[in-house]
Amino acid sequence: MSRFADTPQPPYYVVTFSSQRTDVDDNYGDMATEMMKLAAQQPGYLGVESARDSEGFGITNSYWADGASIIAWKRVADHLAAQKLGRTKWYERYITRVARVERAYGFEKN
Numbered sequence: 001m002s003r004f005a006d007t008p009q010p011p012y013y014v015v016t017f018s019s020q021r022t023d024v025d026d027n028y029g030d031m032a033t034e035m036m037k038l039a040a041q042q043p044g045y046l047g048v049e050s051a052r053d054s055e056g057f058g059i060t061n062s063y064w065a066d067g068a069s070i071i072a073w074k075r076v077a078d079h080l081a082a083q084k085l086g087r088t089k090w091y092e093r094y095i096t097r098v099a100r101v102e103r104a105y106g107f108e109k110n
Contacts, residue, residue: 013098028089
């Protein structure tokens with residue numbers, strides 16, 4: 001995915017998921033697509049941005065209206081199942097960070 005998330009004015013929250021993939025594919029792309037679709041259906045979801053390099057290192061930032069929405073997303077059964085598969089098959093390592101966005105600004109060339 002190469003698009004910017006259309007987030008509101010702060011404050012809002014970001015969940016940053018940094019990961020290193022294993023060599024195992026086993027439908028990883030399908031699961032990632034399904035999880036993005038499922039996340040988009042959750043209350044408080046604002047958007048997502050994701051990138052992965054050719055060596056398997058990736059970062060996904062998902063944006064949320066509040067902390068309660070993040071906790072609810074963490075508990076969705078299909079998301080829990082995907083997390084388990086991630087730990088057993090798809091990731092060598094990952095780190096999840098949660099932060100409140102206090103300020104956001106950018107640039108766009110016309």
